[in-house]
Amino acid sequence: MADKTIAQQVADFASVSNYDRLPTEVRESVKMRVLDTLGICIAASQLDTSGFARSYSQRLGGGGAAHAVGIPALMSPHQAAFVNGVLAHSLDYDDTHLPSVLHPSATIVPTALAVAEETGATGQQVIAAIACGLEVCVRAGVAGYDPVTKSSLFFEHGQHATSICGAIGASVTAALLYGFDSEQIVHSLGLAASFGSGIIEANRTGGTVKRLHCGWAAHAAISAAQLVAAGFTGPPTLFEGRFGFFEAWLHGDQARPEAMVEGLGDVWEVPGIFFKPYPANHFTHCAVDAAGRLRERGVNPSDIDSITLGVASATVRTIGEPLAVKQNPETGYMAQFSGPYAVATGLIGGGGLGASLADYTDELTRDPVRKSIMAKVTVVADPLCDQIFPMQFPAVLTASLRDGTVIREEVLANKGGGKNPLSFDDIAKKFATNVEVTGETAMGESLRNAVASLDKLATLRELMEPLGKEI
Secondary structure, three states, rough: OOOOOOHHHHHHHHOOOHHHOOOOOHHHHHHHHHHHHHHHHHOOHHHHHHEEEHHHHOOOOOOOOOOOOOOEEEEHHHHHHHHHHHHHOOOOOOOEOOOOOOOOOOOOOHHHHHHHHHHOOHHHHHHHHHHHHHHHHHHHHOEEEEEEOOOEHHHHHEHHHHHHHHHHHHHHHHHHOOOOOOOHHHHHHHHHHHHOOOOOOOOHHHHOOOHHHHHHHHHHHHHHHHHHHHOOOOOOOOOOOOOOOOHHHHHOOOHHHHHHHHOOOEEEEEEEEEEOOOOOOHHHHHHHHHHHHHOOOOOOOOHHEEEEEOOOOOHHHHHHHHHHOOOOOOOOOHHHOOOHHHHHHHHHHOOOOOOOHHHHOOOOOHHHHHHHHOEEEEEOOOOHHHHOOOOOOOEEEEEEEEOEEEEEEEEOOOOOOOOOOOOOOHHHHHHHHHHOOOOOHOOOHHHHHHOOOOOHOOOHHHHHHHOOOOO
């Protein structure tokens, strides 16, 4: 295998990784990711940007065989995957892989569902295609991880690894569901490598373009596969070539190409991808849990004189600076990126698995109790957290009470990761909470049951038809 290019090795892996060859934990993980992604899509259907995506896709016209959330008419797989991908990434509630810090399911799952409807694929074929797409996606992300600086080279270069690597992984998913052989998968990867895109300046200065990224990556992946079917080809050295993926995105010698193929097929990354239990920046999650422990110990907000939230140095700028802004978020979206707000949420107690969409609203940012808690919270770099980051996003919370008592709570492993996993029932609870936002409880029950038996479905009709209802 050493004489083959990276793309050829990836394609060989994917072409033989059918359902029967998947480890049980990979199969079950994929089912949970389908349920999680669909719940997020349904909850996000209410956003104005979701309406923009639906309107754009419907204006393109044309029939098809795939469903997009909230659109009764069938669409082409490109457009259905685009809409669902936009929705899946719009709430910052989708899963996260570490240490690459990318969000794979928001691109891979919409791609698989759309192509599977077009091709009539079975549930088992869908599970295998999603598993392979997720695996390739996150490995491409890890190839851009710098273990010295503990950062993503994609991120440092202003690139959104989620969409760039998402197009790569999703092209494998699409190719498998179109029945491609290993050579055709290589070509799909080669085309997708030219289609993947995304810059993250909107994280700094605003704009809603980031919500488009996963949808566009899914659109690109399906386009790549269909263009291969039409006769286009890609370079076999698309990753390691002189002008290939690693050189273009990661500046060549900074890349870690071995991450793409080491243990491929034997060691699966998929089960270790972190679910997001809370609809907020992942850096804030352990702060919610640490504050929740204070609440469980009977600490009331009025008992507290001051709180120090210790996190990894690299995350302070995201959730703790400028402190005055993080202590006074003006919108629910700003609250999603606030360490002090996370502490307030944990102390008060939230919905779902501990915090839900209902806990991050514009109105609640003005809640006097939350504001009084946030005013007491400072965010600092913590050496213990630095030792663990970025394999986890830990938090050390130190509360000084008015009676002189000091309480320290350490949460060193994120809920939803391998060291603190969520079950299918946990994800089903998150799913139900998301569906409740739209009042579509009956549809939610139908979808939950369909996903639970995904491996037994002859086609995806039972799963996808309910999603076409206007929400």
